[in-house]
Amino acid sequence: MTDRRVVVFPSSAELGPALAELVSSRAEKVLGQGGSRFSLGLSGGSLVSMLSKELPALPNLDCSRWLVGFCDERVVPFDDPESTYGLYKSQLFPKLNIPKEHILAINHSLPVEECAEDYAHKLKQTFPDDQIPMFDMLLLGMGPDGHTCSLFPDHPILQETMKTVAPISDSPKPPPCRVTMTFPVVNAARCVVFVSTGGSKAPVLKQVLEGGVTPALPAACVSPSQGELLWLVDEPAAAALTLSVERPGPGAKL
Template sequence: MPTLYSFKQKDVLCSALGKYVKRASRESIKARGRFTIALSGGSLPSQLAQGIVEDESIEWDKWFVFFADERAVPLNDHDSNYRLAEDALFSKVPIPRDQIFAIDQNFLNDTQELADVYEKDLVRVFAAKETVKIPAFDCMLLGVGPDGHTCSLFPNHELLRENIAWVSPIEDSPKPPPRRITLTLTVVTHAHNIAFVAAGQSKQDILVKVLETPDEGLPASLVNQMGGDRVTWFVDDEASKLTVFPKKEFKL
């Protein structure tokens, strides 16, 4: 069962998210010598940055950063998730640049090749020395759309049934821009720690659906079901106003 934390103020939410990620980083580095994290776009990079950029105890040199999904646009484009993360986070912390994995701009016109090349980056990090069927990220940070999508996994889309590829292309995203790549549901739900972040009134209705009516099969609901107690929701009180899903007190 997922854990739901709700906070009165967004800055308190960001602080709690930062503590959650810092703990995951610390534990992962102790256990495996590195920290692998997948980021979504939107407001999430800035929310994460607000909670961690000032912390000098973080071992940034052991971070390996991927994107949960990305748009097939240049890295300096306003629609680029990389650009959002660069502006909010990467430019402010000393993560080695060769440990931040952006899409290869040489393949923007071919989303299948774009996905295949990105998957090779995952193979190099997760399966360089042994056979790995599914990469296990230490932390997966996700948002949720008003239709219940997460990453670029949309309701009723055929990509939800993909169980072989680690990274898949999508040409018909219902949310612009239409051409993207995304981690598959199998990879997303295999992470050691999975966190959703949702804030504001616009998230009220979808939180009720995702948390209280999981049989609808929305992508975010599927992550809840498949991830179980590895899934944590960080929301503000405005977003959680309508849900009766049990809230827990944040302690870390």
């Protein structure tokens, strides 16, 4: 049974620093318990600006033993504004001491099917002892349709059980060509953190967290088999929820 926590903050201004502190503290825990590295999967959207502001603001943050991958990616050149890697490369990575060779980026010059196979191979090389790559932490967002990563409602890719990275050439949200982690990888993570903010997310957040939608929306299918699941949301996004939530005080640790 996945340990799920729903934590509500007054606004994204309070959520951002708490997220950065959570990432940092989990990294310290993994490395302090003898881990050789801390593996982190990133998503795009509002997480880019939030992490780019809050992570570098932490004092004495050492990322030299971090390994960073991407939960999904658009198959576009890195200088395209749709490139998630490109956004982090310009906004976050220069501010942190993550070794370049510890950042796993796609080869966007390949056709989408080969791009997915290439990225899956990179994950296999990086996690050679794992049958399914097991990240220490994945940071996920959620779209207004309930999608997460590039796992969209009613798409055949939701049924994928063999591939760790899958290609999409018909994304309902542009750009059409993407590669994405599949549910086997997402649900193998030791900790998954969703970040959802804004009143526009309130209806879908209620559907995902409280059920009542058949088939279940993709974000509702995230349930790490042996890990934690945290939802960090702001009050506007949580407005329709009736379930029990946590509301930490200022400066509280997650």
